[in-house]
Each structure stands twice: as C-alpha cells, then as structure tokens.
Amino acid sequence: MAKTDTSGGPLGGPAGWISVLIPLILFGWFAQHLPAVAAGEVLAWQWDWVPGLGVSIGILLDGLSLSFALLITGIGTAVTLYSTSYLGGSPHYTRFVCYLMAFMTGMLGLVLSDNLLTLFVFWEVTTISSYLLIGYNADEAKSRRNALQALLVTGTGGLAFLAGIILIGAAAGTFQISAIEATLADHPLYVPILILVLAGAFTKSAQVPFHFWLPNAMAAPTPVSAYLHSATMVKGGVYLLARMNPSLGGTDPWFWTLVSFGGVTAVFASILAIKQTDIKQVLAYTTLMALGTLVMFIGVGTPEAIKAAMTFLLVHSFYKAALFLMIGVVDHGTGTRDATVLRGLARAMPLTALVAALAALSMAGVPPLFGFIGKEFMYKAALEADPAMVWVVSCTFAASALMFAAAGIVAWRPFTGRLADTPVRAHEGTAPMLIGPLLLAALGLGLGLFPDYAEALVRPAAAAVAGTEVKVDLYLWGGVNTALILSLVTFAIGWVLYLIHGRLRGWLLTWKSRFDPGWDRLLGWVAAGARWQTEVIQTGQLRRYIFVTFATLAIVMAWTVWRAELTPSMTLGDDIRIKHWSVLLFITAGAALVAFTNSRMTAVASLGVVGVGVALVFIMFGAPDVAITQLLVEVLQVVLVAVAMLKLPHLNHEYVKTLRIWDLLLAVVIGGLTTFVLLTVMDTPFDLRLTEFFEENSVPVAYGRNIVNVILVDFRAMDTFGEIAVVVIAALGAFALLRGTKRGTQ
Structure with a gap:
C-alpha cells in the first residue's frame, strides 16, 4: 500500500514542490521550440568535453528528441504531482524524489545527446537510477531481487551497446550522431555493429527473450511504473533503434531481425497479459506488446511504417501513463489490484472510472480516441509491409485484439456491476492523484477529435527516423477501407476474447513460463561456477x-x-x-x-x-x-x-x-x-620522435634541463602519482600485515 499521508506538508513539502516544478519548467522550455522543430528546423548546441578524444557534449533537438523530451517532462510532471500524494507521507520520500530526478536527467540526456559516448553515459544513468527506483522498497526481498534482475539484464546489454559504439566510431570516423550521414550497411563491421546495438536496444526495451525483467519491475511503486512504462526507460531501446535507423536501417538483417523479434514480442506479451489477475501486471505485459509493435514497425522502415510507429509512440504514452496512475488510485482506494475481486467501482470512484474509460478506449483503439488513429495507421502500414506483409498484419491484428480484451480486464470489469467487498472501503483519490491521469486521458480524446495538433510532433519525428521528409496527414475518418474493416474485426474478436478471458486465463495458468525461473537458474550456475573457480584458483598458496x-x-x-x-x-x-x-x-x-x-x-x-x-x-x-x-x-x-x-x-x-x-x-x-x-x-630501428619531443619541450614547457626528471614530474605527473600511490598502499598493507602478525604471536 502507498503512503498517502501528506504529513510532509502540502504536495509533500519542499521535495514535492521541487520535483513538480523542475519537469514543469523543462516542459515549458521544450514546448517553446515546438513551432521551430515542427517547421523542419533542427536545433543543436555543442560543447567540448574531452577534446583530445574528440568527445563533445552535444544537444540535438529534432522531431524525435523533442517528442521524447516533451513526453519525459510532461508525463514526469504528472507523475511527480501524483507522487506527492501517493508517497508524500513516506519517510523515504525525499530519497524517492532524488532517484526520480536522476532518472529523468538520464532519460533527457539520452534522447538529447548528439554524441554516442555521452548518450551511453546517460544510458547507464537510467540503468542505475531505475535499479534504485525498482528496489525502492529495499526491505522486501522481491524488490531487491527484481531490481538486481533489471540491472543485470539492461547493464549487460549496455556493455554490448558500448562495444557497438566503439565499432561505429571506427566505421564512421565520428561519434557524433548528426555527423553519421551515410548508411553503414556496406562497411565490413556492419554485422557486428548491428548485433551489438540490437543487444543493447532489445534488453533495454525488453524484447523476447529479454522481456521477463520488465513485468518484474512492477515491484516499484506505481508512479515509477507509470513513468518507466509510458515515456521513459523501456522506450530507451526504441529511441535508439529509431535514432540509428538512418545509418543502420534499410538492410535485410535489420528488417528481418526487428520485424521478427518485434512481432513475437507483441503477440507473446499480449497473450501473457490475459493470463494476469493483477491489473498492474496486465498493463506491464501490454507495455511489452507496445514495445514489440514499435520495434516491428521501425524494422519495416517504410514511410507509412515510420509514421505509424511515431503516432503509436504518442498514443501509448498517453493511455499507458493514465492507466498506471489510475491503478494506483484504485489500489489506494480499495486496497487491492486483483481483477477477480474488483467490481462496481464507478459508483464510488467516478473520476477514476472516467480516466479508466477514456484511456482504455484509446488502448483498445476505439474511435474517436487517439488510439483508433494509431491503430488505423498501423494497419495501413502493415498492409504495405512487403515482403513480410502477412506476418506484420497477423501480428498487429492478434496483438490488437488481445489488447482490446486486456483493456476490458483493466477498465471495464473493475468499474461495472455491483460494488464488491474490498480490503478498504472504496473511495476516490485525492486531487494531486487525479489531475495528471485526467489530463492524459483527456489528451487522448482531444487528439483523437483534432489529430492535426499531433502532426506537429509526428511529422518531424518521422522525418528524423526516416532520414528524409515524411508526409504526415492524421485523420479520424479515412472512409471504408481495408484498415477500417480490420479494425471492426479486431473489435469483434477482442470482445469475444474479453468475454471468455476467464476460461483463457485458466488454460494459460497451466502453462508455466520458463524465462523467469531460467534467470534464477542462470544466476545459480554463475554462483556455482564462481565457487568452483575460487576453489581451484584461490588456493591461498602464493x-x-x-x-x-x-x-x-x-x-x-x-x-x-x-x-x-x-x-x-x-x-x-x-x-x-x-x-x-x-x-x-x-x-x-x-x-x-x-x-x-x-x-x-x-x-x-x-x-x-x-x-x-x-x-x-x-x-x-x-x-x-x-x-x-x-x-x-x-x-x-x-x-x-x-x-x-x-x-x-x-x-x-x-x-x-x-x-x-x-x-x-x-x-x-x-x-x-x-x-x-x-x-x-x-x-x-629506434624511433626518436618521443626523444626529440622531450628534448625540444623540456626547457620551454617544463622549465627543466634534467629530461628524466621532467618526464616523471611534469609530462607523466599523473603516472608518477599513481606509482607513488601504489607504493604507499603496498607499504600500508605491509605495515598492517606485520602488525597483525605481531599481535597474533603474543
């Protein structure tokens, strides 16, 4: 249960006010650049960081990075406002705010970086800060275990990504993203680069077989789940694929890998969503579905597919954040998240029910919500996805129908029927907990009715991903066409799946996932191998x-x-x-x-x-x-x-x-x-270049005529300091050893 006592003061005290103001101010700053970016401008700022290595801190503000920045700061404002009530009374609330701000900084740095090396630094900031957020309830073994799992999986992928970055620098001659103009497809290092970059992206965005860590991240408090799943960490891998599409995309390995893994993840996760009884877990698996769908359409790579992916990126962010925050209100207001227990909450929690209805309808792709537009464009792009049209259409259809059923489990069943008995008497959430979800849900409705406003983000974002101008014309009604027919069939199949989801769940419960237990076995094997290695190598004999x-x-x-x-x-x-x-x-x-x-x-x-x-x-x-x-x-x-x-x-x-x-x-x-x-x-033959350099620079640069001394004290000062440090540490160790031996003999 969340700590909702706001004894720390209004909005959680100073920590709460600061946590809300920072993303709000940043959102305003990014929003002022929207007209320029929507008009096709690309804004860039750059400062030297390590000039000797050619490393700079560069900010690249184009359609893709601005879309992510607005989502990160906008949804971040809603999440932090929500947290002031949800966690404001917790004795560890200030620590939570620090973790969340660090995470937000990492995500902003990741999406705004114009240099792959600085991008990687912020990539790892998100890894570490998400570990701290997932393990926020550190006194619970489950939180510690799941946080460590997320850290190891995404951290390992991050190391692979770092190796890929080094190879990209060698192949392209630069680490600056905007300077990597030509595709790397013809370079001999293309295949290893692709494998390493995909390893980082797939672990970060939880693609099968690395998907298991993301549902386990639900051990984090609900505001964290809303933030991670809607606009931030789990979309970091999607952002990387989108950003690298102009240089790595357009090849058969890129196409088939992304389309295959993305399609499998979308369908597999949607099936597992139906299996869950915890509505928070249902949403976790639907996040996997969304991530798989985004990866699949980025892999398709056509202008229609890129447009569909960028539209669905916005769609998913709005409804997913609203639904996660809604679930937190339900958990607080009833004391449970069990879909088999919750019924009839609309009477006791009307505003929460409104949020659930609007966000779930967008999730299900029902008109006139923004989700319907996103689904229509996905079907349209899938029908043009040669040579994998059948696969892409089938995966999109199956995932969308299952998503419709999942929306019913999350937002229809808990709020309809007679009010059921719950551990806590059902009551509405506080104003800070409702403002954000209401705005996000209303945004899904508003952009569905007036999709022209979304074009300002979708058009420049699609152009950045495609590497060329993409025509974007979003509309709610496109006439009777194949995409509309597929949508109607999706609604029908989805409704049937919802009606029989109880029986489907019973059948799915007989199937046990091997991924999460397999992770535990893997760690067990690693520990056993470490023990064996220690026994063999660490014999104690010098x-x-x-x-x-x-x-x-x-x-x-x-x-x-x-x-x-x-x-x-x-x-x-x-x-x-x-x-x-x-x-x-x-x-x-x-x-x-x-x-x-x-x-x-x-x-x-x-x-x-x-x-x-x-x-x-x-x-x-x-x-x-x-x-x-x-x-x-x-x-x-x-x-x-x-x-x-x-x-x-x-x-x-x-x-x-x-x-x-x-x-x-x-x-x-x-x-x-x-x-x-x-x-x-x-x-x-002796190379005299260094000798000549020291001879020429010893006096004018270091003011010394003893070249050996000058080298040690001036040119290799840090090296000499390190050597001295090693000697001092060794001396301290010897002193401690001798002192311990003397005491032991007394």
Missing part, C-alpha cells in the same frame, strides 16, 4: 599464484612471438666484453643462491646482489642517475624486507633441496622468451 601468473605471461609471449614471426638478426656475443661477462656471472650467482638457500635472510641479501648487478649494468651503459636510484631501492628493500623476515620461520630445508622441475622449466622459458623479445627490439 607460490601457485606466482606460477600461474608467469605461466600465463609465457603463453602470451610465445603466442605473440609466433604470430609476429619475430626473427632477430643480431648475433649474441657481439660487443660483449669481459666486464660485461663478469657482471652477468655476478647476477647469475645471486639468482642461483636465491633459488637454493633455505634462509630467507640469505635470499633477501642475494636479491640485493642481483639488484646491485643491475645497477652496474646501468653504470656501464651511461645511466648513473638510474643506477643510483636502483642502488637506493635495493638497499631500502633489503633493510625493510629483512626486518619483515625476522618475524617468519626458516624455509623447510628438504623443500628447498627438492628439484622443482616445473619451476625450473618455467623460469627458463620466461628468461628465454624475454631475451628473444629484447634482442628483437634492439634489432628494430
């Missing part, structure tokens, strides 16, 4: 960790050498003198002593010998400053490690004497490969 690390390095180096066909031509032994051999033997002796001693102190000292030998190499080859640094590090290391070794027991003598053949083999392989690679590098 020696094994080191062995695996160096074995992996050996495999990677060997593979690289083989693939690159490295063949160093320099002869080993050239220019090597007696002093060089002496230092080499000195280093070798130190390393051998480390391998065979059973004293940790001796091993540390022997490593110091190796370090001194390396310092001698630096001196012989003209790098005294590096040699001094090496000596200082070696001395410090020997002193510090020797102190630590005093706390540890001696090495096992027998273990040290045992010949560790695999360790010896790995050491020889690593040494040999490293030598081979170094010889190859030394045989390669």
